[in-house]
Amino acid sequence: MSESIETHDHDVLVIGAGGAGLRAAIEASSAGASVGLVCKSLLGKAHTVMAEGGIAAALAHLDPQDGWETHFKDTMKGGSFLNHWRMAQIHAQEAPDRVRELEQWGALFDRTPDGRILQRAFGGHTWKRLAHVGDRTGLEMIRTLQDRGVHQGFDVYMECTITRLLKDGDRISGALGYWRETGRFVLFRARAVVLATGGVGKAYRVTSNSWEYTGDGQSLAYRAGAELIDMEFLQFHPTGMVWPPGVMGILVTEGVRGEGGVLRNANGERFMWKYLPENRRHEYASDEAEARRWLDASVAGKQTDARRPPELSTRDNVARAIYTEVKEGRGSPHGGAFLDISYLPADRVKKKLPSMYHQFLELADVDITQKPMEVGPTTHYMMGGIRVEPDTGAATVAGLFAAGEAAAGLHGANRLGGNSLSDLLVFGRRAGAAAAAYARALPALPAVSGAEVESETRALLAPFERTSGETPYDVHHALQECMDRLVGIFRVEADLTQALEELERLKVRAAAVRVEGSRMFNPGWHLARDLENMLLVSESITRSALLRKESRGAHSRIDFTATDPAFGAVNHCTRQTPGGMSVTPTPLPAMPENLKSLFEPAKEKVG
């Protein structure tokens, strides 16, 4: 390695510039830290822009009965009680302030008739809770944070990919990466690092995620010695596009169901009633008439005693329902279910769901004000991730913090829609503040090891030296096919075991890929490195899924269909050991009595 490496020094380096990364950078910088914000793409393009439906926060603007306790309970129930109770509590308590703060920074949410922030219904939320802007809430959020950040005074490193975290003894000392544009290496020396890199959807073929979501943060943390938990819990969003082929997997917002969208199978049957879990059935309308009364009241902005439609069940449940309907031969022509909102006035559909209207019209030739959409499950969100300390976002390695989708704990076994955007703000802010405080307490910049830097740069350049071999695209396609086929919505021991064998073979293939061309903006080269991360995270998902011999939340085992209380007491924890990847159960922190009492039947009625 002969090239001299461009070097930047920061108190806090934030990796990832979606909602969590931006919020962390703003907070750390406000606390006086020198902050660098690294984004894999251009600023403002992170997957947060794809979030459509809204931000969950118990503002109680439409349903005055709402409050943090109910939001907390909904989140815990939605996550099948595998959530870290403290994260669920902090999240529910702080989300309203984070939404108001966004408004004070210039965000313009849709309004109630009396001029306050409007809220909409969503799956698993007892009350209308999602602050939103039509169906482009994520864009509003990222632009607001971006514009705030621009004047905050931190440095933004766009189109820069981090490939390794560096350590001085036991603590983080920086990160190494490359500029996409030139392919040249860049070294960040930092006292603290915040990982806010999102998920790993690109390990699957049918996914709502873009090229960036390759499990970078989880892999960086794992290689630096941090623990990952709950990796078996991957959310399959029930409604992705299923046709045409090029758009398969692209997200159809849950807002469609929140605004009254009805799911039917090929026989015209409104099937969601069949799939409501018995212990939750009482929360939903008992028939079409009651569901319609709920909707009419919702459109009119009025209170009602009617219960919500069955389509507003939790995502894990709706995804399983659609999958089952298709598998049993009642699917739509392109292998999905029908999602119909065309029975509402066209003007309302266009006003509340403008980007869905255009997405279907332009990409699928379907006018959703006239005809139903065809939708099916798509790999969407990783509930698991880096194990963090709830109040600070501190990972299990000194100087390392994580927030947003890259971190784990808030969502447990299944995330409720709308809880992601609020997660980004609540825990992005906390991680940024804690990282700045940690950096302040550190007397000097920790040292960076030249040998560590050199071994990483050599590894990065290795694919250029091979004169034969597959392209990384071939291995990527094989990985996606493997994960879709063997580690999907429904899992079984034989499939998972086979997936592990196939992943071993794919690792060998990935280590031998050949890259053509120069280091300048070379997507093939970038994929070669991203592939290693996807393989690592896929292995963690598969091993964790194999170990969890029960069905809970987003993890459904054909061979263990019941929920097992013994598994409800543990998270599965992935660690790097000298012998390779280890996945073992660790005890789930117990909820204190005062919070437990919120779930008592008498209080349930109140909430």
Added chain:
Amino acid sequence: MNVSTPSAAPAKLRVYRGDRSGGREVEYEVPVEPGMVVLDAIHWIQAHRAPDLAVRWNCKAAKCGSCSAEVNGRPALMCKTRMDHFAPGEPISVRPMKTFPVIRDLVTDVSWNYAVNKRIAPFKPRPGAEWKWQQSDVDRVQEFRKCIECFLCQDVCHVLRAHEMKQQFAGPRFFVRIAALEMHPIDGEDRLPFAREHAGLGLCNITKCCTEVCPESIHITDNAIIPLKERVVDRFYDPFRRLMRRVLGKKDEA
């Protein structure tokens, strides 16, 4: 993408390959699937013919504004440009945005836009303002906030594209941003002097090219630029107001 069963004759794409030192169009034959968009074809070329073909993309659903290019000369998002909009067999040219310097292949250096954005005074709520307003008060601003920063309006605008006046002119994207801030119901900052003197609002001669290429259908010219121009005229050029200012000794003419 499954391309094992192509449903029609292959498409011919002529894709610009090159960097700052120059380049040329290279032709690729791509199997066509129903509903395919130009970005699908570019991805097919990457996976099967040219693994180093440089392209920006993210959401693939016209929500992030990353995959801007010029398809048959027209500025467009590749993720939204359907292959079946072109006659079968007709070669489709795909080139990088012309207004910005090429980095490599379809990727251009758009950093100038981020520099311009930084010069716009941020949102500043009026002291004591009530955080309540009607939906009708924000409909107009919400239209501007749909902008996905694809910079296609910047690419097509002749002030930037033909006259290269990047020093004097902020471009349609940033007039939209200024308009969004100026029309926010409780913003208290004044950006009109900046729009007039530093952003070059007067250089726009409202040919509406920006509006035509906007993938979000924002009425850039009618709803953002013209109202800003009217405010500037009212403030700085209204003869009666100028007289009143002189008589009353007000000095708000920045």
